[in-house]
Amino acid sequence: MKKKWWHEKVAYQVYPKSFRDTNGDGIGDLRGIIEKLDYFKELGVDIIWLSPIFCSPMADQGYDISDYYNIDPMFGTMEDMDELLAEAKKRDLHVLMDLVVNHCSDEHEWFKQxxxxxxxxxxxxxYIEEGKDGKVPCNWRSYFGGSVWEPIPGTNKYYLHMFHKKQPDLNWENEEVREEIYKMINWWLDKGLSGFRIDAIINIKKVLPFRDYPADRDDGTAACTVMLKDAVGVMDFLNEMADRTFRPHNAFTAGEVFNEKKEELPDFIGDDGCFSTMFDFNETVFGESDRGWYDFTRITPDDYKRCCFETQERIDDVGLISNVIENHDEPRGVSRYIPEGDCTDTSKKMLATMSMMLKGLPFIYQGQELGMENIGFNNIDEVDDIATIDQYHVALDAGCSEREALDIIAYYSRDNARTPFQWDESDNAGFTSGKPWLRVNPNYTKINAKDQVGRADSVFAYYQKLIALRKNPEYKETIIYGKLVPYMEDEKNLMAYYRKGENQTLLVIGNYQNESRVVKLPASVKSVLLNNYDDAAISSDGTIHLEGYQAVVMEL
Structure with a gap:
């Protein structure tokens, strides 16, 4: 693997709307991010990814862009953005923006025309198509429910939207569209961005001509994701984009890629791939069903372990995957991957260890470093997210009671990760002096940055230690480039693996349950590098006694 400038970095996702509000309107802003740049430095991260801050009607929280060249006034001004880039550079922080070019907003000038x-x-x-015998051009179902086709008033024509109806898909088959996109990307890179997180990018290639797929719901629709398996040629577009924009700038890019085939991995994230890295979604898509969230299978500790190890085996030495516990599109990881009732600071640190020590580039989502949790819903009126509202009605239509439907969406909802950042125990968690755009999690008085920063036994301090270990000159070659080999893979509720460098072997071991256990060690322990308990009970007989949810990183 060719060494790249970003390999040793740790990334952090900011959801600007919920991060820090400085003007009292209840919405986070760029000045709030500028104000907290030293917070990122104290944590130890290097790369900051900003979820969309472009002009947008906010039908899908900014992922419906009406002007790619301007900042939405709710977040601030272009002068604020320039200041953010300058202040980040002073601190050796790299800034990424979200590149959303599968679709734009129906309020973009292109679509208006x-x-x-x-x-x-x-x-x-x-993509504008004629209807067929009074029906839509094909039976694909959008990611947010309902047909991907929206009628154009006064015509027999429809336009395609894989997501919300206010997010019309851009026609990447049109060279003129691609040229406009490349011009915009280069404009931002020339301004000082270090790169992009690239949204929903596999969707840019459609199966043409449009055709029906076997229905998977009673309404006669088929998931639009089925089409992606048949779409051929997306790599031509992606390599062209990389050649025209990313590669000349030595930019960092993280792709949101689903449904890739193993043989395509070198094309995506190999030494000369179109992206620097892509996210591992193996854990987040576990148990999914086309019927809806109500039919999902919830993940267990052993499922989580298998998902992580499957990805590591699949990627091998092709490149570096980006490992995530949560993001803006997922519920809080500690509420999802830790069994119900077991969510404590100890188990949160165990989960952090298991993820951050994997081979790959860690992405921390805002609040993850504090152990922020799901919020829960008392009624559907508390929900903002359009996907969650759709799934609530899907569950009701499937026969679930209102309470059952609320419990289902409370577990999976994107709103869980979008609640305001919990800065302190003051009103609205110190996020805003006004009324927050989304409810603050009531547990903010117990889980907040003011309490944790500087407290040696906090979840925040533990993330600092994990990041420092990753960057430690004595161990970073092994942690970044070393092989990952599972250990005692079939042991129930135990997640353990080696990180093997040329002349060094580390063992990462986590007791993924409340009950203590004794585990046989494969070799003598040279030193304990990290432990979420005060002591690591290593016996002379070559075993280690692990307390509930204890995680230990050792050099053998």
Whole structure:
């Protein structure tokens, strides 16, 4: 593997709307991020990814962009963005933005022009098709429910939206569209961005001509993801984009990639891949069902372990995957991957160890370093997220009671990760002096940054130690580039693996249960590098006694 500038880094995702509000309007802003840059430095991260801050009607929380060249006034101004880039650079922090180019907003000027003349120049910027015998062009179901086709008033035509109806898909088959996108990307990279997280990018290649797929719901629709398995040629687009933008700038890119085939991995994240890295979603997609969240299978500790190890085996030495516990599209990881009733600071530190010591680039989502948890819902009126509202009604239609439907969406909802950041125990968790746009988790008086920063036994302090260990000159070659080999893989509720370098072997071991246990060690222990308990009970007989949810990193 060719060594790259970003390999030793740790990344952090900021959801600006919920991070820090400085003007009292209840919405986080760029000045709030500038104000907290030293917080990132204290944690030890190097790369900051900002979820969308472009101009947007906010139909899908900024992932519906109406102007790629401007900052939405709710977040601030371009001058604020320039200041953020300058202040981050002073601190040796790299800033990424979200690149959302599978679709734009229906309020983007391109789409407005397309609706005026669907057969004209801008109509070809989108997928506009004639209806078939009074029906939509094909039976694909959007990610947010309902048909991917929306009628254009006064015509027999429809436009395609894989996501919300206010997010029309851009036609990547049109070279003029691609040129506009590349021009925009280069404009931002020239401004000082270090790169992008790239949203929903596999969707840019469609199966053409459009056709029906076997229905998987009673309404006759089929999940649009089925189409992705048949789509051919996306790599041509991605390599062209990389050649025209990312590669000349030596930019860092993290792709949101689903459904990739193993043989395609070198093309995505190999030494000369189109992206620097891509996210591991093996854990987040575990147990999914086309029927809806109500039919999902919840993940167990052994499932989580298998998912992590499957990804590590699949990636091998092709490149570095990006490991995540949570993000803006997922519930809080500690509420999902730790069995119900077992969520404590100890178990949160164990989960952090298991994820951060995997081979790959760690991405921490805001609040993860504090152990922020799911919020729960008392009624559907408390929900903001469009996907969650859709799944609530899917569950009701499947025969669930209102309480059952609320419990289902409370477990999986994206709103869980979007609640305001918990800075301190003051009103609204110190996020805003106004009314927050989304409810603050009531547990903010117990879980907040003010309490944890500087407290040696906090979850925050433990993340600091994990990051420091990853960067330790004595161990970083092994942690970053060393092989990952599972240990005692079949042992129930035990997650353990080696990290093997050229002349060094580390053992990472986590007791993924409340009950203590004794585990046989494969070799003598040279030193204990990290432990979420005060002591590591290593016996002379070559065993280690692990307390409930104890995690230990050892050099053998």
């Amino acid at each position: 397309a609706m005026k003349d669907p057969d004209g120049k801008y109509g070809k910027y989108f």
